Amino acid sequence: MLAYLEDDLERARRSRAALPAGMPGSGTAALAHSPSSRQQPRMSNASLAIDLDGVARRFARRWVLRGVTLRVQPGEVVGLTGNNGSGKTTLLRIVSTLLRPTRGGGSVFGHDLVNDAAAVRPYIGYLGHAAGLYDDLTAFENLRFSVRMAGLDVGAGVLDEALERVRLDEFRNERTRGFSAGMRRRLGVARLLVRPPRLLLLDEPYASFDVDGITLVNELASSVAEAGGATLIATHDVARGRGVLTRMVRIVEGRLVQRTLDEEEAYLAGRPPAPPLEAEA
Amino acid sequence: MASELIRIRAMVWKDLTAERRTKANFNAVAFLAGAILLLFGFALGPDAAALEAAAGGMIWLTVLFSGVLSFNRSYEKELEGGALEALLLYPGDRRSIYLGKLIANFAFVLLVEAILLPAAAVLYDLPLHTMVLPLAGVLLLGTFGFVTLGTFYAAMASRLRAREVLLPLLLFPMLIPLLVACVEATQAIIDQDAMGFAGSWMKLLVVFDVVFFVAAYFAFDYVIEA
Numbered sequence: 096m097l098a099y100l101e102d103d104l105e106r107a108r109r110s111r112a113a114l115p116a117g118m119p120g121s122g123t124a125a126l127a128h129s130p131s132s133r134q135q136p137r138m139s140n141a142s143l144a145i146d147l148d149g150v151a152r153r154f155a156r157r158w159v160l161r162g163v164t165l166r167v168q169p170g171e172v173v174g175l176t177g178n179n180g181s182g183k184t185t186l187l188r189i190v191s192t193l194l195r196p197t198r199g200g201g202s203v204f205g206h207d208l209v210n211d212a213a214a215v216r217p218y219i220g221y222l223g224h225a226a227g228l229y230d231d232l233t234a235f236e237n238l239r240f241s242v243r244m245a246g247l248d249v250g251a252g253v254l255d256e257a258l259e260r261v262r263l264d265e266f267r268n269e270r271t272r273g274f275s276a277g278m279r280r281r282l283g284v285a286r287l288l289v290r291p292p293r294l295l296l297l298d299e300p301y302a303s304f305d306v307d308g309i310t311l312v313n314e315l316a317s318s319v320a321e322a323g324g325a326t327l328i329a330t331h332d333v334a335r336g337r338g339v340l341t342r343m344v345r346i347v348e349g350r351l352v353q354r355t356l357d358e359e360e361a362y363l364a365g366r367p368p369a370p371p372l373e374a375e376a
Numbered sequence: 377m378a379s380e381l382i383r384i385r386a387m388v389w390k391d392l393t394a395e396r397r398t399k400a401n402f403n404a405v406a407f408l409a410g411a412i413l414l415l416f417g418f419a420l421g422p423d424a425a426a427l428e429a430a431a432g433g434m435i436w437l438t439v440l441f442s443g444v445l446s447f448n449r450s451y452e453k454e455l456e457g458g459a460l461e462a463l464l465l466y467p468g469d470r471r472s473i474y475l476g477k478l479i480a481n482f483a484f485v486l487l488v489e490a491i492l493l494p495a496a497a498v499l500y501d502l503p504l505h506t507m508v509l510p511l512a513g514v515l516l517l518g519t520f521g522f523v524t525l526g527t528f529y530a531a532m533a534s535r536l537r538a539r540e541v542l543l544p545l546l547l548f549p550m551l552i553p554l555l556v557a558c559v560e561a562t563q564a565i566i567d568q569d570a571m572g573f574a575g576s577w578m579k580l581l582v583v584f585d586v587v588f589f590v591a592a593y594f595a596f597d598y599v600i601e602a
Contacts, residue, residue, distance in 0.1 A: 193461055217467035225458030231394040243386035244466040246379030270397075279457075 141205025144169050144294055144325030145190060149199035151349070152185050159185050161349030162199065167325045172316050172339050175329040176359055177346030183329035184224070186346070187296045190327065191221045203294055220292025220319075222300055226283035230272035234263050234282055237271055241286045249289065257285040261311060276303040284311055293324035300328060301335040313339040333359045380472045387476020392483065394453060401449045402484070409442040409492045417499045427500040432563030435496050436555060440522065442492075443485050444544050447526040450481055451534035460534070464600065474527065474596040482523045489515055502566060510565045510574055517581040518558035521588050525550055528592035532599045554584050 140146050145167035152160040159182040167173050177183050188194040190203065192212040200207065206214040228237050238254045258264045261281040271279065280303050287295065300312045316326040316339050328336055333343065333356065343354040354362075395401055416434040420426050454460040463473055493511070497504035504511075529547045533539040561577035 191465060193464060213467075216465060219465060221462075221465055223458060223461065225461075227458045227460075227462030229390060229394055229453070229459060230457070231397045232390065236393070240386055240390050241462070241466075243382050244463065244468075246382055246466075246468050248382055 140166075140202065142169075143167065143202070143204070144171070145201065145203055145327065147190070147199070147201035150186070150189060150196045150201055151198040152182070152189060152194065153197045158197075158349060160189075160196075160346075163346070163349070163351050165201075165344065165351055167327065169323050169325050170320050171341045172320050172326040172328065172336075174333060174336055174340040174343040174356070174359070175327055175346070176331065176333060176343060176354070177329075181346040182349060183346060184298055187221070187223075187298050187327065187329055190294075191219050191296050192216055193221075218293045218324075219296065220287045220290070220294070221296045221298075222280070222283045222287065223298045226279040228271045228274075228279055228282060231270055233268050233270055234258060234274075235267045237282060238285055238289065242289055245290050247290065253289060257288045260288055261285045262307065277305060277308060280304060281308060281311070284308075284315060287315060291319060291322065291324075293319070293322075295319045295324065295326040297326065297328045297330075299330055299332075301330055301332045309335050380469055383466070383468055383472040384476045384479070387473060388479045388483075391450065391453075391477065391480035395480075395484065401446055402487070404449075405442045405446050405484075405488050406491055408445060409438050409488055410495060412438045412441055413492065413496055413499055424501050428502065428566060429563075431496065431500045431502055431566055432559045432561075434500070435492070435562060436518065436558045438492060438496075439485065439489060439519070440548070440551065440555065442488060443522060443526055444547065446484055446488075447481060447523075447530035447547075448533075448540055448543055450477060450527070451530050451539075455534065470597050470600055471593055473600065474531065474593065477531075478523060478527045481527050482520060485519050485523055486515070489519065507565050510569070511562065514558060514561045514565065514574065514578060514581070517578055517585060518554065518561075521554045521581060521585045522551065522558075524585065524588045524592050525554075528596060528599065531596065554581070554588075557581050557584065 143166050145165060147163055147165040150160055150163040150165075151158060159180075163182075163186060165173075175183050175186065185194065189196050189208065190201070192208055192215050195209055200209055202208060202211075203215045204218055206218075208215060229240070232240065235251075235254060235258065238257065239251075242249055242254065255264065255267070258267055261284050263278060263281055263285065266274070266278065271282065274282070280300075295316060297312065297316065300316075301309050304312065313336065316328060316336075319326050320341075328340065330336060333340070337356065337360075340356055343356055343359045344351045345354050345359065346352075413434065416430070416438070417427065420430055451460075454463060464470065493504065493515075496502060526543075526547055529550070530539075530543055533542045533546060536542055557577045557580045561574045561581065564571075564573040564577065
């Protein structure tokens, strides 16, 4: 485990060394006092689902992200891991346009995250820690409200079908005040089923779910990718995403490090790294 | 445009349905309004002439204090369970959120006024039946301006920890011209308005309403983004 950690830190240090002077973490910038620079116009690539370039984000005096560069192709399901407080949720919130990066920038399907945020939002489906439900509305009413807020007016049959898929059909007319955390998240998934996004952002999607729920999330992630979209899943539970995740990235010291699924699973399980092939030979 | 209308209608329906089911906000606001009216009555004493002379101001101050409570509560519901973030992620113009909340708050404050006015008429001995129509006009215009600004500033304060304190601090100074116009128009109507002052004040209220609405509508996107 320590070997992995050292390896990650070394990779993060190398990427820091490559940063231009003045960037947070480059060694030439005083992190706590770095003045935020103005957003620079950037070339966007419409063929990429996510195209992030040096995204940094500061909360008060603490830099959470220090230059994240990430490119996600349509059809990919990317797992995002990192220790608690490493910035996974912050990164998802930046990609979803809920937060602005302090520095750097990016685009979603060619639309700039900062200057063209309104054009990004129709592509986004986001399932965060909180499902964003109204306790005094029923499950059906919450679902219908979310669809109408998306500007759609679909029939009750479509909504009932989504409730059935997430196995909440028998709770259709119950107020969500009494719902468990898992049921709330299922309703959140139902919203994504009714209006499938092109870019699915899932924040700890396996938490609070039973086996059926986990299968449901994985099926949703796969279907979005198969339809030409992409999925970014922030999770500590990599094993649950096996078979769905096409690659892994890990946030270390505010930057991304590429990992294979096996590497990440071994790291999380505390196993020593597999010896290189040359040594086996 | 059609999708924006769907969004506005959904916001109004959601706010009013949640309120109709719990009545938590209505009970609190109606109780506060009743208490303020009573306390003003006690403060001025049993002098009927003094009560009638101050009735316009007391009615509007009661509307203001109780309205602020409802505006705060209106956005609190969005903060519970991360609903505000979900709202911000929906595609489309975010100003439909403002319009939806504005209509729902307007209906809510008018409902409170419908209970408050008869109570004020009884407490302050006002001949309400002789002034229903002109008073309704002043209430509609004044309430619209008040709710327009209140909904806007409540959105601004919604994500601050001290929002209960900040909202009145931000809102009340902006409301002073509107409050003066509302009180003068209402008092002129109560005093039988022999000189026709109410009409002039109501014209001024229309101007305030238009200015406040246009400014709040176009600034809302920036406020909610921040």
